[in-house]
Amino acid sequence: MKKQFLIFITIFSITLFAGCFEDLDDNPVSTKELNDFVWKGLNKYYLYKDNLPDLANDRFTNSEYDNYLNSFSSPEDLFESLMYQRQTIDRFSWITDNYIELQQQLNGTTYNNGMEFGLVRFSSTSSEVFGYVRYILPNTDAEIKGLQRGMIFHAVNGTSLTIDNYRNLLNPNNYTINLAIYNDNGTSDTEDDFVEPTNESISLTKAPYTENPIFISEILQVANQNVGYLMYNGFTRDFDSQLNDTFNYFQSQNIQNLVLDLRYNSGGSVNTAILLSSMITGQFTGQVFNTNQWNTDIQAQLNPNDLINNFISNDEGTPLNSLSLGKVYILTTKSTASASELVINCLNPYINVVQIGDNTTGKYQASITLYDSPDFSYNDVNPTHTYAMQPLVLKTLNAVGNTDFINGLTPTFMVKENYGDLGVLGNPDETLLAIALQHIEDTGRISLQPLSSLEIIGDSKDFTLTKNRMYIDRN
Incomplete structure (x- = not known):
């Protein structure tokens, strides 16, 4: 195969990273250094560089560049400021402060309770959300607890799901879903459908899991x-x-x-x-x-x-x-x-x-992983932090x-x-x-x-770093 394709990185052991963690404690990296990594990586590889004046090769003198970096309080802020048409064109570039977790997920390993679900709201003007179970991963907590495809849940830990809170409610490693029944009101028209809460609830716990696709x-x-x-x-x-x-x-x-x-x-x-x-x-x-x-x-x-x-x-x-x-x-x-x-x-x-x-x-669009190193590969990576970026590059x-x-x-x-x-x-x-x-x-x-008028607004993969990703190798 061509070498530009992604060669997935082997999951590293805790022992391998021990030295890096020691450096994190002993030699904390400055925000300016992190910002320098972000700007230079995007200046080199970002697909939409040509559309952003602040990423032009001749944009700054040395002093202007220093002032520019210092004007951002975090690498995340700088990264977001350089995204092109964030709501429409580039919805997918991202930055992480934990590339170890990223490397694990690229190999298919996530923290997972085994419940793969979708999230739906009845209309674009409604804030209420319900979840439906899409499938259950084998040998997981969800399988042990008896969850099945088609089950409906309307709340988590007793709090009703909304467009504003579902991410916070479903992100923890432990939570309880409150079940419901989908009621189509006896018609094929989804305009009058609703969900009825029941008294049933199921507690779920996430654990490291590698999914066979x-x-x-x-x-x-x-x-x-x-x-x-x-x-x-x-x-x-x-x-x-x-x-x-x-x-x-x-x-x-x-x-x-x-x-x-x-x-x-x-x-x-x-x-x-x-x-x-x-x-x-x-x-x-x-x-x-x-x-x-x-x-x-x-x-x-x-x-x-x-x-x-x-x-x-x-x-x-x-x-x-x-x-x-x-x-x-x-x-x-x-x-x-x-x-x-x-x-x-x-x-x-x-x-x-x-x-x-x-x-x-x-x-x-496809992306690559950029590390803080001389050539943005994992070789000679800066040991003082675990930031990495996954920008769109082509x-x-x-x-x-x-x-x-x-x-x-x-x-x-x-x-x-x-x-x-x-x-x-x-x-x-x-x-x-x-x-x-x-x-x-x-x-x-x-x-x-x-056709149903209901709108899918998210799913269980939203809670992973690799949602909607298409990867190639940096070469």
Whole structure:
């Protein structure tokens, strides 16, 4: 694989970091030094540098630069001041004061109680929020406590969820959810739906957990055809070999159609996105998968060939199990983001992508981790602090130049999940999967339910550092 892709960093032991922690105590870093790291890193790599006068190479004299750095009371303040159109264009760059936690999450390890959930409000003018359980991770506290997909909760620790408090209530490692029942009022119109609190509550505790993103892989029989179904919840590099094994299974079952469920997949490794796309196809090896576009300075330093990523036939020498499909069904929601969107966007010029569900998030940019070191890599990192940045550094274009889909990718068939009856994931009767199977069986004739007016405003991945991330290696 090309070296610019992310090589996930091994989780480091506490012993390895002992020296760093001693330095943190003995030699505290100044705010000005941290601000210097932030400005120089963004000046070098930030995708939208050209749009920000304060990041211009000739913006400051030495004295002006010192005064500029000293005018910000924290590196976070400086970082935010240099973000381009924060509410619309760059919603995804971020800074952390704990890169150890970041490194763990890039490998798929988070503090998790096993309840993967979505958060919904009934309208854009309502402040009230309720949660619904999307799926339960195996061998977790949520599984032990008996939580199941489709359960509804309206409050945490007895406090009703609102648009303003849900982050604080659901962020701690220990909390109690207060359950409710979804009531559709006997109509298909969601305008009159509501949730009814019950007296039930469940206490949950988070613990370190590494999620296998291959949540479901199975074969369904539809119209005398073998249909592969894969629910894939994260582009995590450490599970690429298992992903390849899954496609070997699909290959051995001679599937004629594939339903790829990315509805809860918020992204991850660009490398893995190319692998997955190459496994779905296989007939386009060597052709353009996507093109990368950096800021003007970086773009000028790169060979044009280095801007292009191609479909591939192997992963560092291991042959890929490819299906050579001419059509794929992809299930999406508003939580489908970044590397998931990359797969959809970059397959579109080559095969028939039947997208079923809701508009995706709208993240077409990728980021890298910048450390405080001479070349911003982890080599020779400054031992006096654990700050790191994850700024957007490039945007992706498919083979025909499509990018900048800020409002997400629009589905072929707009369908939303029914919060009162989510169904069982992988079951042919589950709402989104049923539409795909009906399309396969009836050669395109499907029936759609009225659209829900409810709005997803967040999910359980909001409480991780790697939400909606698409990563490449700094090289």
